[in-house]
Amino acid sequence: MAQVSMTVRMDSQLKQNFDALCSRMGMSVNTAINIFANAVVRTRSIPFMINANPTEVEDPALREFRDFRNMVAASDRPELTLDEINEEIRLAREERAARKNAAL
Secondary structure (H helix, E strand, O other): OOOOOOOOOOOHHHHHHHHHHHHHOOOOHHHHHHHHHHHHHHHOOOOOOOOOOOOOOOOHHHHHHHHHHHHHHHOOOOOOOHHHHHHHHHHHHHHHHHHHHHHO
């Protein structure tokens, strides 16, 4: 695999703190950046929450979704595959249809 270089601009104090922290963890800044990039590609998300304006009132439904996502991420429950999720949806639809038919 071909290696390419990348330039990142940051505040000098931030760089100094980042360098020191990476060093204490036994890795270079380059390694830390590569770990971050691999995590983003693997999970297809930023591995931490980013808020545009934390003082804005958050949509309650979005807050519930984020709370649920954080709860699942913190649990030791295995992640479901797409096929397992689709099967759960199929079963829920069957149950709903059966309840509807029973009520008729």
